[in-house]
Amino acid sequence: MGLTSTAVLTSAVLLAVALFTGTVWLWPRLAGRSWRAVTGRIGLLLATQLAVFASVGLAANQAFGFYATWADLFGRETSPGVVVDHDPAGGGSPVDLRGTRPVNVPGGDRPSIGGQIQRVVVSGEESDIASPAYVYLPPEYFQPRYKRRTFPVSVVLTGYPGTAEALIKGLHYPQTVHQQAKRGLMQPMILVMMRPTVAPPRDTECVDVPGGPQAETFFAKDLPRAISAHYRTGRTAGSWGVIGDSTGGYCALKLAMHHPGAYAAGVGLSAYYKAPIDVTTGDLFHGDEESERRADLMWYLDRMPPPKTSLLVTTSKQGEDNYADTEKFIGKVKPPTRVSSITLDSGGHNFNTWRREIPAAMEWMSGRLNGKQA
CATH class of the missing domain: 1.10.287 (Helix Hairpins)
Structure with a gap:
């Protein structure tokens, strides 16, 4: 069991x-x-x-989805990721479908009514990383009248050491976007739900580790390329956003800031703004001071040209440790970067707080991404 x-x-x-x-x-x-x-x-x-x-x-x-398996709990999951050989003739797919499941909504057993969740493994050609994910496809994806439509995509990231399963069972992302779209508050959207830990149990903080896992390359280049090749998605940055909580929130903001050509919007729920160095991360930069500075989002806003992207940050006046840093971050943003925020009166660093923020955050995301009818 x-x-x-x-x-x-x-x-x-x-x-x-x-x-x-x-x-x-x-x-x-x-x-x-x-x-x-x-x-x-x-x-x-x-x-x-x-x-x-x-x-x-x-x-x-x-x-809360801290650990997915017994091996994960007891620290026996030590595989650094999977190296995948790709057929230069294009014979292999970068997205390997492993199974499907219904969405927990009324009529969810029928994809054209409830949508569908697909369990996949995404392989990165440039990063040589393969990582599991859940892909939510909205009901419109299966309806004949939308068969020529491309859909916007939100990459959804957990915290560390969270599990992708928690995004479905604990934070209810598929159910939320389904209900929001049905009520006309947002457009139908594909979700790619994963954890940022692509080399478990190491916390890579979405960094390209010298001589180690190329996590930033995987999320910024390989993931959009693989998903776009397999599903009917928009191919430009205007169709792609990324959202996450805690560690995933830091990753989401960093990906949108570092790679505005890949992601038009990034949402950090209870995010922090600098990659930590601790026992779970190990040495992320190996003396590369430039990479370490770039991973500090405050430094990035001060020293680098402002990226053309949209950011949303969330915090609480009571219960969150990032309130002061979030206010500081907002004050540093300069055009053409756009920033928005959600500030609760109180709320801890937990699922209950993020469930209160996700509906508004996804509605915000929808307003900044575009789908297209071919």
């Missing part, structure tokens, strides 16, 4: 309830001072507490 499966969570909760009940039932029999009675009480208390902690941890992981 998988780490995020309902069966595992249910089993843990039932075990915790059974141990709690057993402790209450057996406590009078273990009330003596003998070593057996004391050992029994200690054992029951420890077992009950461990079961409760496990249940809470599993529930939190399922809600």
